[in-house]
Amino acid sequence: xxxxxxxxxxxxxxxxxxxxxxxxxxxxxxxxxxxxxxxxxxxxxxxxxxxxxxxxxxxxxxxxxxxxxxxxxxxxxxxxxxxxxxxxxxxxxxxxxxxxxxxxxxxxxxxxxxxxxxxxxxxxxxxxxxxxxxxxxxxxxxxxxxxxxxxxxxxxxxxxxxxxxxxxxxxxxxxxxxxxxxxxxxxxxxxxxxxxxxxxxxxxxxxxxxxxxxxxxxxxxxxxxxxxxxxxxxxxxxxxxxxxxxxxxxxxxxxxxxxxxxxxxxxxxxxxxxxxxxxxxxxxxxxxxxxxxxxxxxxxxxxxxxxxxxxxxxxxxxxxxxxxxxxxxxxxxxxxxxxxxxxxxxxxxxxxxxxxxxxxxxxxxxxxxxxxxxxxxxxxxxxxxxxxxxxxxxxxxxxxxxxxxxxxxxxxxxxxxxxxxxxxxxxxxxxxxxxxxxxxxxxxxxxxxxxxxxxxxxxxxxxxxxxxxxxxxxxxxxxxxxxxxxxxxxxxxxxxxxxxxxxxxxxxxxxxxxxxxxxxxxxxxxxxxxxxxxxxxxxxx
Amino acid sequence: xxxxxxxxxxxxxxxxxxxxxxxxxxxxxxxxxxxxxxxxxxxxxxxxxxxxxxxxxxxxxxxxxxxxxxxxxxxxxxxxxxxxxxxxxxxxxxxxxxxxxxxxxxxxxxxxxxxxxxxxxxxxxxxxxxxxxxxxxxxxxxxxxxxxxxxxxxxxxxxxxxxxxxxxxxxxxxxxxxxxxxxxxxxxxxxxxxxxxxxxxxxxxxxxxxxxxxxxxxxxxxxxxxxxxxxxxxxxxxxxxxxxxxxxxxxxxxxxxxxxxxxxxxxxxxxxxxxxxxxxxxxxxxxxxxxxxxxxxxxxxxxxxxxxxxxxxxxxxxxxxxxxxxxxxxxxxxxxxxxxxxxxxxxxxxxxxxxxxxxxxxxxxxxxxxxxxxxxxxxxxxxxxxxxxxxxxxxxxxxxxxxxxx
Numbered sequence: 001x002x003x004x005x006x007x008x009x010x011x012x013x014x015x016x017x018x019x020x021x022x023x024x025x026x027x028x029x030x031x032x033x034x035x036x037x038x039x040x041x042x043x044x045x046x047x048x049x050x051x052x053x054x055x056x057x058x059x060x061x062x063x064x065x066x067x068x069x070x071x072x073x074x075x076x077x078x079x080x081x082x083x084x085x086x087x088x089x090x091x092x093x094x095x096x097x098x099x100x101x102x103x104x105x106x107x108x109x110x111x112x113x114x115x116x117x118x119x120x121x122x123x124x125x126x127x128x129x130x131x132x133x134x135x136x137x138x139x140x141x142x143x144x145x146x147x148x149x150x151x152x153x154x155x156x157x158x159x160x161x162x163x164x165x166x167x168x169x170x171x172x173x174x175x176x177x178x179x180x181x182x183x184x185x186x187x188x189x190x191x192x193x194x195x196x197x198x199x200x201x202x203x204x205x206x207x208x209x210x211x212x213x214x215x216x217x218x219x220x221x222x223x224x225x226x227x228x229x230x231x232x233x234x235x236x237x238x239x240x241x242x243x244x245x246x247x248x249x250x251x252x253x254x255x256x257x258x259x260x261x262x263x264x265x266x267x268x269x270x271x272x273x274x275x276x277x278x279x280x281x282x283x284x285x286x287x288x289x290x291x292x293x294x295x296x297x298x299x300x301x302x303x304x305x306x307x308x309x310x311x312x313x314x315x316x317x318x319x320x321x322x323x324x325x326x327x328x329x330x331x332x333x334x335x336x337x338x339x340x341x342x343x344x345x346x347x348x349x350x351x352x353x354x355x356x357x358x359x360x361x362x363x364x365x366x367x368x369x370x371x372x373x374x375x376x377x378x379x380x381x382x383x384x385x386x387x388x389x390x391x392x393x394x395x396x397x398x399x400x401x402x403x404x405x406x407x408x409x410x411x412x413x414x415x416x417x418x419x420x421x422x423x424x425x426x427x428x429x430x431x432x433x434x435x436x437x438x439x440x441x442x443x444x445x446x447x448x449x450x451x452x453x454x455x456x457x458x459x460x461x462x463x464x465x466x467x468x469x470x471x472x473x474x475x476x477x478x479x480x481x482x483x484x485x486x487x488x489x490x491x492x493x494x495x496x497x498x499x500x501x502x503x504x505x506x507x508x509x510x511x512x513x514x515x516x517x518x519x520x521x522x523x524x525x526x527x528x529x530x531x532x533x534x535x536x537x538x539x540x541x
Numbered sequence: 542x543x544x545x546x547x548x549x550x551x552x553x554x555x556x557x558x559x560x561x562x563x564x565x566x567x568x569x570x571x572x573x574x575x576x577x578x579x580x581x582x583x584x585x586x587x588x589x590x591x592x593x594x595x596x597x598x599x600x601x602x603x604x605x606x607x608x609x610x611x612x613x614x615x616x617x618x619x620x621x622x623x624x625x626x627x628x629x630x631x632x633x634x635x636x637x638x639x640x641x642x643x644x645x646x647x648x649x650x651x652x653x654x655x656x657x658x659x660x661x662x663x664x665x666x667x668x669x670x671x672x673x674x675x676x677x678x679x680x681x682x683x684x685x686x687x688x689x690x691x692x693x694x695x696x697x698x699x700x701x702x703x704x705x706x707x708x709x710x711x712x713x714x715x716x717x718x719x720x721x722x723x724x725x726x727x728x729x730x731x732x733x734x735x736x737x738x739x740x741x742x743x744x745x746x747x748x749x750x751x752x753x754x755x756x757x758x759x760x761x762x763x764x765x766x767x768x769x770x771x772x773x774x775x776x777x778x779x780x781x782x783x784x785x786x787x788x789x790x791x792x793x794x795x796x797x798x799x800x801x802x803x804x805x806x807x808x809x810x811x812x813x814x815x816x817x818x819x820x821x822x823x824x825x826x827x828x829x830x831x832x833x834x835x836x837x838x839x840x841x842x843x844x845x846x847x848x849x850x851x852x853x854x855x856x857x858x859x860x861x862x863x864x865x866x867x868x869x870x871x872x873x874x875x876x877x878x879x880x881x882x883x884x885x886x887x888x889x890x891x892x893x894x895x896x897x898x899x900x901x902x903x904x905x906x907x908x909x910x911x912x913x914x915x916x917x918x919x920x921x922x923x924x925x926x927x928x929x930x931x932x933x934x935x936x937x938x939x940x941x942x943x944x945x946x947x
Contacts, residue, residue, distance in 0.1 A: 366755075386881035436881050448839070
């Protein structure tokens with residue numbers, strides 16, 4: 001055989017071996033049928049629509065974090081204005097990024113400006129429109145942008161920690177890339193995402209604060225009026241559920257007056273675990289331990305407040321308000337109507353940390369395992385069906401050359417699957433449709449070449465020359481036709497989501513592999529065939 | 542064997558019939574769309590909630606419908622989705638809720654409401670047992686480990702995890718997700734009578750299982766619609782540029798008009814046959830766009846080649862000849878692609894049905910539009926510009942010729 005042909009054969013053989021190894025041979029070389037199946041299952045990553053699982057898209061309410069930052073600045077500014085004795089009429093928040101200070105005493109306005117420039121460098125100020133002696137403070141855009149990024153990063157981290165703590169298999173947690181405040185969560189194999197969703201969405205802000213007023217009130221107004229219409233300095237009103245409601249009754253909303261500054265927050269926790277409740281048999285409680293620094297504050301606090309109540313505030317709601325019976329150094333517990341699951345979830349959330357802003361769900365898709373299994377079965381069935389149909393046709397219509405085309409087609413599919421295995425690309429149900437399309441469109445390349453070869457043979461050319469001309473003339477058209485479909489697929493990939501992207505990827509890889517097999521491999525087989533035929537023999541096409 | 546040898550039809554002469562056919566198809570399609578007040582968008586573009594449920598026996602649709610009304614879900618719909626190609630699906634149902642308000646209620650409030658209705662319709666199991674038909678693998682493994690029916694003691698290791706997985710595989714793959722009697726699990730590897738009796742004592746068998754849930758929020762739908770349109774327009778623009786570069790710009794315009802015509806007709810057929818437009822359908826449409834371009838390019842390629850060989854002849858003749866020469870290839874390719882997507886349509890299952898329908902229609906229309914729309918546009922344009930003869934090739938053309946002759 002022509003030595004050049006031989007090398008080309010060897011090259012293709014190596015490619016084939018690499019492909020087969022990529023699909024069947026990793027991660028462990030198979031020594032049994034079971035291992036073989038396991039390898040295939042490992043190498044071919046299935047999308048959620050084939051494996052079953054949940055797909056969630058969350059939106060982080062970043063504006064909340066910005067608004068919170070604004071509130072903090074407002075508090076600070078108020079304090080500073082009082083301390084520096086700069087009289088003013090009113091200070092209030094206009095929106096998430098603007099603070100309005102009205103009726104600043106003209107004598108103190110110089111000090112005011114100095115204060116803002118030196119201590120509030122994140123803010124720019126300007127005289128407020130329509131106000132005499134009023135100033136409008138605006139949060140600088142760079143600060144806002146930084147806050148956004150920080151909030152998103154922290155949210156992603158916290159959510160990742162929480163989901164990992166749930167112990168689910170191979171979750172995906174990432175920015176969607178579509179809008180700058182969306183996070184994608186994929187939980188393969190999770191048929192019911194309810195628990196995961198509540199763990200993700202839980203605010204997780206824990207605060208322990210002293211109860212300033214032993215009385216609880218049925219409404220905010222009642223609480224205010226009990227103090228003469230004005231809250232004592234350093235306190236706030238927080239709502240919570242009444243303790244000791246009869247079972248079966250909906251808990252009533254009551255209002256507590258608490259110290260504004262908590263003595264301990266969630267960030268001071270060293271650990272959080274669960275155990276069966278000592279006081280409420282059948283239920284569970286969450287035990288937590290404080291860091292040494294926090295314990296150093298907590299010990300004296302509890303000792304100084306024996307007999308008073310301490311409120312355990314979760315996500316701005318008073319959960320319980322037990323009486324402090326004695327000095328507590330570094331441990332505490334939260335109890336009250338927890339099941340084992342909900343106690344574990346709360347402990348998980350406390351360990352992972354609080355979310356900087358709340359979460360809203362935009363999209364939720366769950367594919368149950370039975371649907372996934374059905375989809376795989378139907379997809380594979382359709383693929384094999386279309387492959388057989390095409391193969392039969394090729395052999396009937398193009399005779400021996402048809403066999404050539406079939407070999408190229410099968411190699412095309414092998415390369416496609418192997419490439420996806422090596423690249424870790426995900427196979428989705430539309431992806432399987434992409435494989436079927438590759439079969440249908442891929443045959444086009446062969447048809448183009450074969451029809452040209454037939455034409456050249458009809459025009460009286462010799463075998464070798466006809467094959468040459470056929471491939472040469474068809475080459476550009478093959479490239480052209482593949483380019484347009486690949487361009488479409490690229491746009492699909494850019495604009496699409498999960499399953500559609502899987503389709504785009506499979507189609508592109510399939511078509512690229514098709515260029516290789518229909519031009520290089522097919523040509524090689526023809527050349528070899530022609531070189532074996534005598535000068536007078538007819539090419540079977 | 543060879544079809545289409547020596548065909549010598551006058552395609553360009555029949556151009557007006559082609560245009561008439563196209564206009565008719567367009568009219569039928571768009572009349573249907575108007576009558577149905579627009580295209581039927583799937584949940585991806587509309588927003589809303591869809592819950593796909595498989596029942597153990599024939600589903601009590603009317604009862605469920607009444608339950609939905611009573612629960613205050615008037616915008617709900619329920620319909621049977623049994624699929625002829627899949628015997629297991631004869632008791633499948635899809636319950637849908639229209640997009641509820643823009644408010645802050647949680648996204649899955651609708652799903653919870655539907656589940657409540659389903660549980661109410663079938664009565665809650667008062668024995669307090671878990672539902673085997675909706676349990677997950679880890680929960681089942683935990684139960685089995687606790688009950689230890691195989692008396693493995695501390696050496697149980699991974700065995701119960703594997704057994705749980707096998708049991709649930711049998712439930713999902715063989716029984717389609719709903720088990721109606723525990724003895725259906727008898728033949729699962731590793732199952733003994735002790736295992737079966739521990740299952741029977743610990744689990745009830747729910748009457749239904751959730752196959753699939755899709756919930757899309759209100760703003761997401763509008764955004765996806767915008768993206769889909771943008772993607773299509775960009776793709777068309779990209780191809781226009783590519784073809785204008787490889788041929789001349791009038792060829793590019795002709796190809797794009799033909800492809801646009803294909804998409805419009807396909808959308809019309811969608812409306813006629815009551816298919817919904819989802820994201821995967823957009824994927825099919827974009828693929829169509831690429832595919833229709835293929836066909837058109839093959840003809841244009843041949844035209845360009847023949848232009849060099851037959852400089853004197855009128856363009857219409859050259860185009861006719863080109864189409865005749867490539868007819869064999871065109872019919873074959875389209876035929877084979879049509880065959881493969883037909884197989885997909887028939888055997889590919891419910892999820893891909895709309896996608897494969899788009900491809901089936903698109904392949905046929907796309908092939909037709911290459912000689913029926915694109916080619917006539919080129920010929921008519923050149924005639925209109927007063928050049929009955931062959932127009933000059935572009936510079937890119939000559940470059941390409943040089944490389945081909947290598």
